[in-house]
Amino acid sequence: MKQYQIAVIGSAGSEEYPYDKPLAAMFEAAEKIGQLLAVNKLIVVCGGKGGVMEAVSRGAKSAGGITVAEIAGLSRWAANDYIDVEIVTGDLAFRGPSQLIAMSDAVIALGGGSGTLQEICVAYRLQKPIILLRGFGGWVDKLSPVSFLDERRLVKFYQATTPENAVQKALSMLK
Amino acid sequence: MKQYQIAVIGSAGSEEYPYDKPLAAMFEAAEKIGQLLAVNKLIVVCGGKGGVMEAVSRGAKSAGGITVAEIAGLSRWAANDYIDVEIVTGDLAFRGPSQLIAMSDAVIALGGGSGTLQEICVAYRLQKPIILLRGFGGWVDKLSPVSFLDERRLVKFYQATTPENAVQKALSMLK
Amino acid sequence: MKQYQIAVIGSAGSEEYPYDKPLAAMFEAAEKIGQLLAVNKLIVVCGGKGGVMEAVSRGAKSAGGITVAEIAGLSRWAANDYIDVEIVTGDLAFRGPSQLIAMSDAVIALGGGSGTLQEICVAYRLQKPIILLRGFGGWVDKLSPVSFLDERRLVKFYQATTPENAVQKALSMLK
Amino acid sequence: MKQYQIAVIGSAGSEEYPYDKPLAAMFEAAEKIGQLLAVNKLIVVCGGKGGVMEAVSRGAKSAGGITVAEIAGLSRWAANDYIDVEIVTGDLAFRGPSQLIAMSDAVIALGGGSGTLQEICVAYRLQKPIILLRGFGGWVDKLSPVSFLDERRLVKFYQATTPENAVQKALSMLK
Numbered sequence: 001m002k003q004y005q006i007a008v009i010g011s012a013g014s015e016e017y018p019y020d021k022p023l024a025a026m027f028e029a030a031e032k033i034g035q036l037l038a039v040n041k042l043i044v045v046c047g048g049k050g051g052v053m054e055a056v057s058r059g060a061k062s063a064g065g066i067t068v069a070e071i072a073g074l075s076r077w078a079a080n081d082y083i084d085v086e087i088v089t090g091d092l093a094f095r096g097p098s099q100l101i102a103m104s105d106a107v108i109a110l111g112g113g114s115g116t117l118q119e120i121c122v123a124y125r126l127q128k129p130i131i132l133l134r135g136f137g138g139w140v141d142k143l144s145p146v147s148f149l150d151e152r153r154l155v156k157f158y159q160a161t162t163p164e165n166a167v168q169k170a171l172s173m174l175k
Numbered sequence: 176m177k178q179y180q181i182a183v184i185g186s187a188g189s190e191e192y193p194y195d196k197p198l199a200a201m202f203e204a205a206e207k208i209g210q211l212l213a214v215n216k217l218i219v220v221c222g223g224k225g226g227v228m229e230a231v232s233r234g235a236k237s238a239g240g241i242t243v244a245e246i247a248g249l250s251r252w253a254a255n256d257y258i259d260v261e262i263v264t265g266d267l268a269f270r271g272p273s274q275l276i277a278m279s280d281a282v283i284a285l286g287g288g289s290g291t292l293q294e295i296c297v298a299y300r301l302q303k304p305i306i307l308l309r310g311f312g313g314w315v316d317k318l319s320p321v322s323f324l325d326e327r328r329l330v331k332f333y334q335a336t337t338p339e340n341a342v343q344k345a346l347s348m349l350k
Numbered sequence: 351m352k353q354y355q356i357a358v359i360g361s362a363g364s365e366e367y368p369y370d371k372p373l374a375a376m377f378e379a380a381e382k383i384g385q386l387l388a389v390n391k392l393i394v395v396c397g398g399k400g401g402v403m404e405a406v407s408r409g410a411k412s413a414g415g416i417t418v419a420e421i422a423g424l425s426r427w428a429a430n431d432y433i434d435v436e437i438v439t440g441d442l443a444f445r446g447p448s449q450l451i452a453m454s455d456a457v458i459a460l461g462g463g464s465g466t467l468q469e470i471c472v473a474y475r476l477q478k479p480i481i482l483l484r485g486f487g488g489w490v491d492k493l494s495p496v497s498f499l500d501e502r503r504l505v506k507f508y509q510a511t512t513p514e515n516a517v518q519k520a521l522s523m524l525k
Numbered sequence: 526m527k528q529y530q531i532a533v534i535g536s537a538g539s540e541e542y543p544y545d546k547p548l549a550a551m552f553e554a555a556e557k558i559g560q561l562l563a564v565n566k567l568i569v570v571c572g573g574k575g576g577v578m579e580a581v582s583r584g585a586k587s588a589g590g591i592t593v594a595e596i597a598g599l600s601r602w603a604a605n606d607y608i609d610v611e612i613v614t615g616d617l618a619f620r621g622p623s624q625l626i627a628m629s630d631a632v633i634a635l636g637g638g639s640g641t642l643q644e645i646c647v648a649y650r651l652q653k654p655i656i657l658l659r660g661f662g663g664w665v666d667k668l669s670p671v672s673f674l675d676e677r678r679l680v681k682f683y684q685a686t687t688p689e690n691a692v693q694k695a696l697s698m699l700k
Contacts (some may be wrong), residue, residue: 039602068260074277074441083177084242085260088278091424091440102249104261113675114646119645150638249616266599266615273444288500293471296464325463352608418610424627433527435593435610438628452599453613
């Protein structure tokens with residue numbers, strides 16, 4: 001019954017993303033990614049907050065998928081309304097980002113601030129397949145000109161320009 | 176879509192449980208607990224190994240439930256065949272037991288060695304409802320004469336003697 | 351310059367230990383253990399709170415030793431006044447107890463409630479040498495009649511009746 | 526007896542840093558930072574491996590300081606020879622980087638690959654003072670043109686061009 005688990009990471013929302021790009025397009029893309037992952041019977045793993053996290057979960061649930069979120073703190077019922085399984089991970093920045101990545105078979109990133117960048121670092125170091133969906137600004141767009149996060153060349157970034165493309169790349173890299 | 180998450184904890188299997196009690200009865204009880212939790216739309220959270228963990232997951236899946244397991248190490252696909260969502264938690268004894276308990280709304284324990292006892296300590300300190308299902312030996316039976324794990328009296332142990340009784344107690348304590 | 355690191359674990363203080371045993375004797379024993387470990391050039395690792403933790407640290411500092419404490423939460427300067435190095439470990443019951451034990455080469459326990467019991471479980475599972483200093487009640491005295499924490503017999507408890515005896519046993523088991 | 530704890534982060538060594546900058550200069554700078562921190566009675570916190578980590582520890586010990594390292598894995602005695610206190614943090618990329626930063630009062634970074642970048646993300650999110658010592662390439666030089674890691678502007682990067690300057694900035698920001 002185990003299915004592939006795909007992390008989708010990106011910005012929580014407008015308050016941390018006062019941005020020159022329209023947020024609506026980014027959230028729409030995230031929702032589409034969630035739908036496509038669910039249609040392909042993949043479990044969505046994400047943070048439990050708003051923004052990209054809520055959009056991807058809403059998309060996955062609309063297609064009958066399973067959604068798993070990590071949330072900071074020790075309190076239950078802190079995730080958004082589209083989450084099935086809630087992983088309580090304790091204090092901010094400490095464990096949650098690594099937990100989310102470690103349990104995933106591939107990572108799709110779009111937009112993103114410092115939390116997303118931290119997750120990309122962990123994914124790179126754990127050599128998870130990483131797909132950068134360009135076009136929504138943030139750290140994903142800053143990173144997309146490069147192929148590797150450092151000189152060790154542990155794992156190459158895959159570039160995507162549409163949600164369809166990003167999910168297809170993730171699917172192609174699952175073992 | 177969030178549902179209550181119930182941890183079911185107990186021994187991995189015979190190799191760590193060379194016991195005067197018949198293991199088959201303990202596993203049967205665990206399977207029954209899994210069924211009852213799933214029938215009541217509760218998510219089962221457990222370790223991903225064999226023994227009680229596999230039995231409770233098998234029971235939950237037989238009734239259409241969702242199962243979540245934490246596994247030690249960083250490798251995926253390490254859990255038994257009845258697990259839907261696999262949480263990779265890193266090194267043994269380090270984080271997994273606390274992770275499993277922290278994300279749960281109540282804890283049902285039966286049998287159990289040192290890992291189960293560690294989990295009961297965490298549950299007690301985080302003040303989760305704890306139900307001890309007696310009759311299968313191990314630390315649960317050793318603890319069942321007492322009501323509290325220490326003098327702070329943080330949370331009282333609930334006693335159960337049947338799987339039905341244990342699940343009913345867990346249900347009654349959910350907020 | 352690395353030295354052996356010895357965990358000393360026990361009760362935080364009277365509020366969690368409303369006890370028939372005099373606390374003063376337990377704290378005196380902890381202070382003596384700290385002194386002896388420092389005299390033997392061993393680093394003391396403990397929780398950063400009061401009670402046994404403060405007493406063992408005070409003892410170690412009085413003999414010129416180095417003391418390391420783990421503290422729950424993310425705030426610095428939370429440990430008692432006798433701590434040199436403060437390890438901030440995040441939320442209660444989640445990581446600190448395992449962190450403290452994992453970095454230690456042997457564990458000396460006296461008195462103790464649920465937190466100490468959790469640490470003993472971790473030490474047993476990580477197969478660290480464990481010395482139970484009897485006579486101060488709590489989980490250490492409850493465990494001292496047995497030799498192993500479960501049927502797997504991973505590591506045998508050593509029994510001690512005086513601080514001198516406990517430190518000597520710890521020294522004899524270092525590799 | 527508690528002293529300020531300063532994280533010094535950077536590349537482990539040449540194998541992960543096949544670089545156009547001379548490594549010797551970077552290690553010399555790290556050693557100087559260690560000396561200056563120790564002279565100012567600050568505890569050095571770092572990773573326990575080679576490269577910048579070993580250099581800063583050697584510098585600190587040459588000036589009589591205390592050094593603390595986090596190491597991945599669960600095995601003791603894995604750190605370099607200039608470490609006093611060894612914090613065993615479990616699996617790679619999972620917990621160690623956050624542990625190191627969370628226990629620090631300020632962070633000095635130089636050079637650096639993906640691990641250093643992960644640590645900078647954690648420091649930024651936990652709002653620790655961050656000093657970027659430019660001139661040795663890596664992520665520190667890539668980041669030094671910007672003042673903030675993302676649009677939330679949680680904490681401003683401080684720029685330094687010499688070890689003396691970096692330590693002085695760290696000192697000035699301690700509360």
